Amino acid sequence: MEKRFMKGCEAIAEAAVRGGCRFFAGYPITPQNEIPEYLSKRLPEVGGVFVQGESEVASINMVYGAAATGTRALTSSSGPGISLKAEGISYLASAQLPAVIVNISRGGPGLGSIQPAQSDYLQATKALGHGGFRAMVFAPATLQEAVDLTYNAWEYAERDRGPVLILMDGCLGAIMEEVELPEMKVLNYDNTEDWCLARVGGREDSHMITPILPELALEMLNKFKGMTYKMWEMADVKVEEYMLEDAEYVVVAYGIAARVAKEAINTLREEGFKVGMIRPITLYPFPKASLDNLDYNQVKGIIDIEMTVPAQMRDDIELQVKGRCPVHEYGRSGGILLDDEGVYGAISDIVKGGA
């Protein structure tokens, strides 16, 4: 394993290359520009292709094209740009093509702020595009986790043939930490044989078209997708459960917010307060069981901490809590970062106030 002190954006770009990514198309937007910048130099070194598209719409459609050939393709953007890519992402889902999309999120809505925020939870988990499809959403909290998830993202995208989203806020995109980089994957295209162009029937002139499907065929596709999402819930949930055994208060937080919350939880534990945390690593599939299976005779409250206002994950939490205890929320937004003191204060007020 090779250790390097890297910036978040560059670490996931390198992890993508080592995970087999050989095509990138994207359009600049803060705070993710270091991903295309890095890949513009790195991809040609490994025989890959880098394109700065003329727009987000063009870029996501280039990713569609590359994915259709069986090439591991990537695009990255931030909230406003992901909105522009929404149409193409939906077409990827419809054509059942694998691709990885990175959102380094910033303050929203609209043009919002170029400063970090966790403002795209709802977009990521509920409707990454039109038409009612879902994408697996990975939300790393450290750069090492970001590297590991990115490295393996195409395995999921190809297995289930659809887009996979990596959601990180601008803070994790910009931060530098030490990471261990995995070995370069040796790609074999065996698993793409039955679907990618130029491999179907050995023809060189195949086309991949997402037409207006006959109603029954479209419904069949949707039913199949529905079964896939059920399978994700059973097999692919990733979650960190921290100090839950005796917890009377449970924080739910992901990404950067979970790191700040964990620091506060450690301080409160030292003070003798029984606080734990559920940290979803996959935001979709959401770790429903972790919340549903809590002992609500013991748990007095759930605290949703997010770097966005109002909290966006709250609905998913409440669906599992089912009114068995109060759900509280704390956050900052607009590009104002969470910090140790604020998060400690918010959790502490609830825990010590017995709310």
Next chain:
Amino acid sequence: MKKSFVFSGSGGQGIMSAGITLAHTAIDMGKHSTFLPEYGPEQRGGSAKCTVIISDGDIISPLPKKCDTLIAMNEQAYGKFIDDVKEGGTVVVNSSRVKDTDRQDVKTISVPVDDVALELGNVKVANTVLIGVLIGATDIVSKEAVIASLEEKFKEKSPEIMALNIAALEKGIALGKGTV
């Protein structure tokens, strides 16, 4: 041991570069470190800030509200971040640009790093003087390790640039120790 440092000033003063050098040096010494830059949309002249955490153990939250040490390279940065220093913390000010320091419950080290750098021959090494002051005053990383990271950083530059940076570092260390 876990210590947090905020480097602040304006774009072009080498704020990010100084922060990365400190973090990199700490990593080379086997410690854990995070570097978090924060800046506006301006390419030059806008406010620049970065937070560096150095720890013997894993770093959980990289977002402390209060820092142990503030490095303020200009007046605006001092005014903006001085209240974010812990009681009993350390503040290193570039007295070439920061004239008034008003907190009594922190240790203030005033060094005219711009003037020192100019005397050495180039204002661009002000941030290296600053790193020197910091390690002279706090022993957070060793001089040898900083020199090794600077050598890595300037390996494609001329030997004169490296020599100037070493001179800047040594001058800074002496000033930080209060021996000049």
